[in-house]
Amino acid sequence: MARAIVRREPLVAEAGTGVGKTFAYLVPLLLSGRRALVSTATKSLQDQLFLRDLPRLRDTLGKPVKLALLKGRTSYLCLHRMAQARESGSFPDRQSIRALARIETWAAATRSGDLAEIDGLDDRSPVIPLVTSTRDNCLGQECPRWRDCHVVKARREAMAADLVVVNHHLFFADLSLRDSGVAELLPSVDAAVFDEAHQLVETGLQFLGQQLGSSQLLDYARDLLAAGQSLARGLADWPRVAGALELAARDLRLASAGPLRELRGVVKLRWDERAGQAAFQQALESLAQAADAAQDALVAVEGAAPEFGRLAERGELLARRARAFAAPPALERVRWIDVGPRDARLIESPLHIRDLFTEQRALAPRAWIFTSATLGSDDRLSWFTEAAALEDAPTLRVDSPFDYPAHARTWVPRHFPKPAEPSHPAAVGALAARLAGRLGGRTFVLTTTLRVLPVIAQALQDAAAAAAEPLSVWVQGQHPKRTLLQRFLDTPRSVLVGSASFWEGIDVPGEALQCVLIDKLPFPPPGDPLVQARSQALQAEGRDPFDAYYLAEAAIALKQGAGRLIRSEDDLGLLVIADPRLRQMPYGRRLRAALPPMGALDTEDDAMAWLDEIVSRRSG
Known part of the structure; x- marks a missing residue:
């Protein structure tokens, strides 16, 4: 690990349970004095590294290293959207009203705005999308709460830190969308470490492709109706425009499901099981038309509030994706449909992430370290190295010390x-x-x-x-x-x-x-x-x-x-x-x-x- 960091070389290391791989990469990172990015699989593992492991090691080693934690937008409270949620009074159930009240109480005292601080808040709660932002609905510098924005603060702290802890989803989402700050951070680091690296390939595929889902349409219709009714009432028939989007979402879900009924989980369908069917093609065309109509209505009132410009961009993106999915897929890409009890998602993905890692490694000399307890069944760790274009990287296998x-x-x-x-x-x-x-x-x-x-x-x-x-x-x-x-x-x-x-x-x-x-x-x-x-x-x-x-x-x-x-x-x-x-x-x-x-x-x-x-x- 230390040699890879000093020489700015790649390393793929499999370490069995009990080896202590977390300390094995954190200690040389802290001692090196190099600027570093550490990415792990989940937000809970991020918290463990940032709140427990790193402070303990930093204090033990006596290294004055400035640490930062960076998560995706949906992990942070959006003060503007929280206020909008309270004003709209539109909640899916009573539990959401109580959850919003808890969030509002916590919001007055939190410094980070990280929703993980709230004990017992279910990450599946329907109130979370109402009080967090996405790349699509964030107002950026036009937001009235921009100065207090928790996302902006987290990114600013990350850019000023010596060691930043992120997660794989954030890493790939940013490289594909350039939305979270990782794209600006990565060129400035001397070492990038990926813990739980066995999850990198599948996580990367999620973000290098594109998706179009019925729930995505419903969220858009909800945001459009709320903004239109509160900021431009009477300037367009907002219920009709939003209703057309909701109908398009329902038709897409029905056309994707076809004869499937009473689904309990998610069913994955081959693209050719629905593509070419009249109902499916018509659902995509209706979706594009509804998104076009929404965009037209929003452009007409764009000067009334910054929300409308963002909503118009979202409508344009939805229409473009609907027409892209109506056309045949490109070579080296695969499509399928995930159908659940209340949602349908059209997904297009590349077959591998080799090109991305090849491109990133060529940009600048830095240490690229990948580690996990499971990376392959041979000494070359071929299962991972082939998938990530790392056949040239040195490999290390350390067996578990357990008897x-x-x-x-x-x-x-x-x-x-x-x-x-x-x-x-x-x-x-x-x-x-x-x-x-x-x-x-x-x-x-x-x-x-x-x-x-x-x-x-x-x-x-x-x-x-x-x-x-x-x-x-x-x-x-x-x-x-x-x-x-x-x-x-x-x-x-x-x-x-x-x-x-x-x-x-x-x-x-x-x-x-x-x-x-x-x-x-x-x-x-x-x-x-x-x-x-x-x-x-x-x-x-x-x-x-x-x-x-x-x-x-x-x-x-x-x-x-x-x-x-x-x-x-x-x-x-x-x-x-x-x-x-x-x-x-x-x-x-x-x-x-x-x-x-x-x-x-x-x-x-x-x-x-x-x-x-x-x-x-x-x-x-």
């Missing part, structure tokens, strides 16, 4: 339904009930899809009840992620059933978690449009998609899920993978090699005996 052979076991049931069989989810739930019953809860069940989540959870509850085993089963979607995890920790004999968001970034050391059950091997879904496009690109290069892509992705995901089990040197645990293909198929050996070196068990009796030993050690 996995002594403290953990893995078990793959030999006689078990295969994942394609209808009985598989219920069998997973019943197995989870037996394991958690023996252990006294302390179990995670990780699923590869949201679809099987309720089936497994119900089977688990039924089996526990039949065996008279009192278990508290917490299921993803019942509560916000943070609340769900806290209830798992606070409630005796708990089992948590979760999907993608619980496979990584969850740290439960000690006796609270001692069994992780993975329902099946986490291969990328073959019907996913992006997966299909990547497979076709590999075939065109003469490579085997299963070997080069599917197995590599599954190995990384499996490694992430297994990483939830042992989080400290004293932890004990059992990893169960309820997929007999891991035993039966030739590729099973490669996937097992990606896991930590745990001892292997053969039968359920062996697994139960190991759980008994864990309980015995715990009580002893």
